[in-house]
Amino acid sequence: MSMATGSAVLLLEGEGGDRPQHRGSGYTISPTLILTAAFVVQRDAGRLFARLPGGGQVRPCTVVWKSSSGELPVAILRIDDPDLRPTDPQALVEFARFIGQGERDCTVIGFPESHWGDYEPETRRITGTIDPGEFPDSRRLLFRPSRPLERPNGIGGAAACAEGRVVGVITSYSLATHALTVVPVAQIMEDASFRDTLKRELGLVPEPVDLPPSETDVIDALIDVSRADPTNIQQVAASQFRLSSLYYENVLAQARRSFNAAVVAAVAGSAFFLAAVTFAMTTSQLAAPLVSLLGGGVVEVVAGLNFWLYSRTSHQLNSFHLRLERMQRFLVANSVSVGLSGDRREEALSELVRIIATVETAEPPSP
DSSP states (O other): OOSSSSSSSEEEEEOOSSOEEEEEEEESSSSSSEEEEEGGGGGOOSSSEEETTTTTEEEEEEEEOOSSSTTEEEEEEEOTTTTTTOOOGSSSBBBEOOOOSOOEEEEEEEEOOTTOSSEEEEEEEEEEEEEESSSOSOOOOOESSSSSOSSTTOOOOOEEETTEEEEEEEEETTTTTTTEEEHHHHHHTTOOHHHHHHHHHHHSSOEEEEOTTTHHHHHHHHHHHSOOOOOOOOOOOHHHHHHHHHHHHHHHHHHHHHHHHHHHHHHHHHHHHHHHHHHHHHOOOOHHHHHHHHHHHHHHHHHHHHHHHHHHHHHHHHHHHHHHHHHHHHHHHHHHHOOEEEEHHHHHHHHHHHHHHOOOOOOOOOO
C-alpha cells in the first residue's frame, strides 16, 4: 500500500469509539510523514488520527517531532500503518524558499471546520499571494487570500505551496487583516532537530530549492528607484532610465514577435495563393483552387493584423525615444545649471524645475 505524497490531510482527535473531533489540517511530505502546525498536537485529551486522501481511510498517528521553540510552531506526524511502503526518495515533496521580493501566486489546501462540527469537512483550495519582501526582517510570511475566508478554523497546519512546492506552514489567521501567517520552510530547515528527524525518518534531508521572482529585472529597477537619493538628480535619472529601458526592451521583444509572426503568415498565405493558381491551371475543377484561395485569404488577413500590431509597437518605441531625448536635455540643462554660481544658479534651477513639472507629454503622430 502507498499513500499519495503532496496531499492535504484532515487531522482528527478521538479516543476509542468516540466521535473524532476536528483538530486541523496537514500535508503529506512523504508516504508516511505529515507536516502540520504545533498547536494541532498540543492537547493530550485523545489520540490523533489522519484521514488519508483518496479512499477517506482514517489511520492513527504518532508525533515524531515538535519544536520546543515558540518561534517555530511546527510538528511532524508519522502515520501508524504497517502496510505503508517504505519511503521512496522520488516520492518526497519538494521544499522551496522565496528569493527576492514581489508578490508570488500561492495555494493553500486545507479543511475548514464546518458550523456543525462535522469531522469530515470538504477540502478547500484557497488561492492568494505571498510577498516575501513585505516584512524583510520578520521570520514570518503573510498569505493573503484572494477573498476573505468565511471559516478559517481548521486551515491551521495546512501547507502553503508555490509552483508545486511547499514554501511554509499555516499557523494562524488574522481577522483584522484577513491574512494567514506562514512559517517559511527556510526557517524550519534551520532547526537542527527538524533536520535530524527527517534524516532519521526518511534517510535524507531534502534541500529547499530557490524560487526567484518571474521579473527580477523589473523588481530590481523599482528597488533602485526607491533607494535613489532624491537630492542627487543624476542618480534619480539613472534609476528612471533603467526602468524605462526595461519597458523599451519589453516592447521591442513584442515588436519582433509580431513582425516574425506576420512574415511567416504572409509567406504561408502566398503559398496558398500559388497553390490556388497552380490548381486552376492544371485541373479543370474549381473546388481545390477555391479552397486554397480562401485559406490564403484568411492567412493573409492574419498577416495583416500582425503587421498592424508591429506598427503599433513601433509607435510605442518612437514614444520611448521622444521621452529619452527629453530626459537627456533635462540632464544636460541640470548639469549646466549646477555649474553656474550665485543667484543665476538658483534662477536656472527654479526655471528647470518649473519646466519639468509643467511639460506636456508629446506623442508621435499616429501611423
